Amino acid sequence: MRIESKAQFESLQAQARARYSDAQAEIHVCCGTGCLANGSKKVADAFAAEAEKRNGAGTPQLVVKSTGCHGFCERGPLVAFKPSGVLYTKVKAKSVEEIVEKTVEEGQILQRFLYKDPTDKSRIEQYADIPFYKHQNRVAMRNIGLVDPTDILDAVAEGAYAGLAKSLFEMTPEEVIDEVETSGLRGRGGAGFNTARKWRSCKKAPGDRRFVLCNGDEGDPGAFKDRSIMEGDPHSVIEGMIIGAYALGAHEGYIYVRDEYPLAIVNLMIAMEQARAYGLLGENIMGAGFDFDVKISRGGGAFVCGESSALMLSIAGKVGEPRAKYVHSTEKGLFDLPTVLNNVESWANIGAIIDRGGAWFASMGTEKSKGTKAFSLVGKVKNTGLIELEMGTTLRHIIFDIGGGTLGDRPFKAVQTGGPSGGCVPESLLDLPVDFEKLTEAGSMMGSGGMIVMDDRTCMVDVARYFLAFLIEESCGKCTPCREGLRQMLVIYDDLVEGRGKPGDIKRIERLAKGMQLGSLCELGKSAPNPVLSTLRDFRDEYEAHINDKACPAGMCRELTAYRILEDLCSGCHACFNACPVDAITGEPKSLHTIHHDACISCGACFDVCPDQAIETFPKKELIATEVV
Amino acid sequence: MPTLSIDGKKVTAPEGSTILEAARIIGVEIPTLCHHDGLEPWGGCRLCVVDLWQPGWDEDWFKLVTSCNHPTADGMRVFTKSPRVLETRGVILDLLLARCPDAPLIQKLAAGYGIEETSYAPREEPDDCILCALCTRVCDHLDIAAISTVNRGAGKEVAPPFHEAPPDCIGCLACAEICPTNCIPYETSNFRRSIWGKDFEMLRDPATGQAVITKAQAEFFAERNGVPGSYFETSDTTKRREMAKQFVSLQNLE
Incomplete structure (x- = not known):
């Protein structure tokens, strides 16, 4: 049924909200990519089977929804219950029957599925009490985990398209831009450019035909917030783009999704189909006389195609090589026509901003960074997952209160933010409130929200090397400083981690970094030196150890590190013997074990499994010295 | 017809011209590799970078841009030999010398910037292609x-x-x-x-x-x-x- 008026939309909303009002319980099974990989589809199917057994004709008593990512990926498969508000973690399909009988029907909580607080070991029942969720403020991800992304009515019940109705029926295009300006929204893709300002400069550009684009390329390793939004609440993106198109006078749009996100592509397409069927997308949207439709353009597997000019060339079927920067895409973008490109998360915020008001959004966050931000918290942290918080939250709060601290409570070393364009923030700066300016001041950047936690067993030289190795594969290769600069940087770094570092290397790195920052054509090359310069700035001693002492202080670089078992701590448990992939350890159970250095490949597996912490690392060159003697 | 200054010298350039074209009018030399007058500018070698200030920017805020394709505008101030321009060109030539150590043209250009031998690792089995396209x-x-x-x-x-x-x-x-x-x-x-x-x-x-x-x-x-x-x-x-x-x-x- 096509919506052809505001009144019809409101009645659809009411209808959608009333759908499950008589249900006994709603069971939300996380079916984001992470939990799916953990077998949550079987869990969802098992719940659906149980529900079918019990639901009679008419209103279903048990509603089972496969939702998008709940965010607490470390603890999946996740199942949330309404109205009780309980969250179960690590649910297996074979337990579903028991859960439905005991928890859903009898209200009995099964302790073993509850989240266990790592500090006091208490079990927490309520989703809203779990620290991981308690501190979050979900705006862009407001509906993810609550709605079935393949059912538009679910999204409408939770407020989708209300912002659109308000824009079309109560606001002029100019007023929409004003509202976005009031919100202070800045781009959520990494650059943090003021969204209203970008829209205004496109609005001014002459011409009848213009485009709104969504950047769903999300190339940063470690970032998956855009994936979760596209998979879990595609309507938030579609609605945002329609509102933007209305504000700008655009009638065509593209969502550029990286090819490696098949579920996102599928869920977006389903959402688009359903929106069209309801008259919420396409011709004469909501009967308001505004036409706009959107297509999906799939990426071909190139990080560089997340760069705005390369993305637009890619949509046009050309090679994704970035274009000279003096041409502004708001005037000459896709097909050389005025274009606004915004990130998935930016678009996802728009509907809520219009519905609840720009002032509401601006009431959150810091002075220059308003609203909330999604972060993917990963690495050596206990609670890995996806979170959304007010800007201005400190890194310490994110990593320790929400993240639960480092894995194994190992000493914290740094948190890497901003992906390959970002840097590492050391412990001394942990009380930094997270916002665009503060992170840049600390030598890093917000980027798209990836936060990789690192502990003492992370070699900072290797971290820089990791990002260089990533970028050298992804550079388009058009300009000399980036293509050749990355190649030569990697040669120097390979030398550093393999014990061939020489005096003067740091100077060579710094000169190369400067040349790349100043000479490169696009931000990929210009920001490629960031992880290098950031680690040099805060962890120079590690570089010096690699060069001067041929040692890796973190004990990670294999060519520089040897392992030994400490006699007075070894209990002879034999775990290392079993863990060693190259049989380099000898020893009888219950007696001292020995690592044989000629066979040892320094992989660290023994170190990781030893329950007595009886294995330590030491510089490999000490071995050579003693052997010569 | 925009009027701009290049290395302190004023020039009035034709409408639609690039900084490189304007520089050539007054005899200011800017090195190029991937530029050819008969083809559209490409901006790939980055050798022609210059320091640019334009009206509307903070007094001391400059940007490095490629002169071969950057359009001229009234009031621009361009510096073709600022320390960081020369340093950047040096790095580019040093990198090209590592890429193509046997190419006489690159050897000559690099020597002009004081680089006799590359500071980096020469390519194995190199050819002379500098990818100027x-x-x-x-x-x-x-x-x-x-x-x-x-x-x-x-x-x-x-x-x-x-x-x-x-x-x-x-x-x-x-x-x-x-x-x-x-x-x-x-x-x-x-x-x-x-x-x-x-x-x-x-x-x-x-x-x-x-x-x-x-x-x-x-x-x-x-x-x-x-x-x-x-x-x-x-x-x-x-x-x-x-x-x-x-x-x-x-x-x-x-």
Whole structure:
């Protein structure tokens, strides 16, 4: 049924909200990519089977929804219950029957599925009490985990398209831009450019035909917030783009999704189909006389195609090589026509901003960074997952209160933010409130929200090397400083981690970094030196150890590190013997074990499994010295 | 017509001109590698970078831009030899020298910036290709597009599709002749030409016996420009002699 008026939309909303009002319980099974990989589809199917057994004709008593990512990926498969508000973690399909009988029907909580607080070991029942969720403020991800992304009515019940109705029926295009300006929204893709300002400069550009684009390329390793939004609440993106198109006078749009996100592509397409069927997308949207439709353009597997000019060339079927920067895409973008490109998360915020008001959004966050931000918290942290918080939250709060601290409570070393364009923030700066300016001041950047936690067993030289190795594969290769600069940087770094570092290397790195920052054509090359310069700035001693002492202080670089078992701590448990992939350890159970250095490949597996912490690392060159003697 | 200053010298440049064009008007030299007056600017080698200030920016806020494609605007202040410009050009040439250590052009340019030997690791088994893409750009310009740059990043190279003999190549040698380091091999002998792994038959001038152009090139131009194929059968030398004969007879100089 096509919506052809505001009144019809409101009645659809009411209808959608009333759908499950008589249900006994709603069971939300996380079916984001992470939990799916953990077998949550079987869990969802098992719940659906149980529900079918019990639901009679008419209103279903048990509603089972496969939702998008709940965010607490470390603890999946996740199942949330309404109205009780309980969250179960690590649910297996074979337990579903028991859960439905005991928890859903009898209200009995099964302790073993509850989240266990790592500090006091208490079990927490309520989703809203779990620290991981308690501190979050979900705006862009407001509906993810609550709605079935393949059912538009679910999204409408939770407020989708209300912002659109308000824009079309109560606001002029100019007023929409004003509202976005009031919100202070800045781009959520990494650059943090003021969204209203970008829209205004496109609005001014002459011409009848213009485009709104969504950047769903999300190339940063470690970032998956855009994936979760596209998979879990595609309507938030579609609605945002329609509102933007209305504000700008655009009638065509593209969502550029990286090819490696098949579920996102599928869920977006389903959402688009359903929106069209309801008259919420396409011709004469909501009967308001505004036409706009959107297509999906799939990426071909190139990080560089997340760069705005390369993305637009890619949509046009050309090679994704970035274009000279003096041409502004708001005037000459896709097909050389005025274009606004915004990130998935930016678009996802728009509907809520219009519905609840720009002032509401601006009431959150810091002075220059308003609203909330999604972060993917990963690495050596206990609670890995996806979170959304007010800007201005400190890194310490994110990593320790929400993240639960480092894995194994190992000493914290740094948190890497901003992906390959970002840097590492050391412990001394942990009380930094997270916002665009503060992170840049600390030598890093917000980027798209990836936060990789690192502990003492992370070699900072290797971290820089990791990002260089990533970028050298992804550079388009058009300009000399980036293509050749990355190649030569990697040669120097390979030398550093393999014990061939020489005096003067740091100077060579710094000169190369400067040349790349100043000479490169696009931000990929210009920001490629960031992880290098950031680690040099805060962890120079590690570089010096690699060069001067041929040692890796973190004990990670294999060519520089040897392992030994400490006699007075070894209990002879034999775990290392079993863990060693190259049989380099000898020893009888219950007696001292020995690592044989000629066979040892320094992989660290023994170190990781030893329950007595009886294995330590030491510089490999000490071995050579003693052997010569 | 924008008026700007380059290295302190004022110049009024034509509408739509680039900083490089404006600089040349007043004799300010800016080094280039991937630039060619007959082709659209490409902005890939980055050698032509200059320090730019334009009205509206903070007094001390400059940006490094490529002069070959950056448009001129009123009130711009450009510096072509600021320390960071020279430093950046040095790094670029140093990197190119590591990429193509045997290319005389690069050796010469690098020496001009005080670089006799590269500070970086020379490429193993290097060729002289600096990836300026002039060859692919001129081929595109002729609407032939027989070759292109392939692969991303450090593995980028100029090649025909699938590294096989390019079906569209007409053997015109525009790519080989525009190459600043002369690194595109070709052979013309025995009235055959080979380039990019493709063999061509050469047309012979019946009067002189000289090889003129490839048959494929003659056919290409005959079709595209509507010039009869027979036009290409005679060499320029013969054509000039014919014209001279006509000229002499017209002037009754015989």
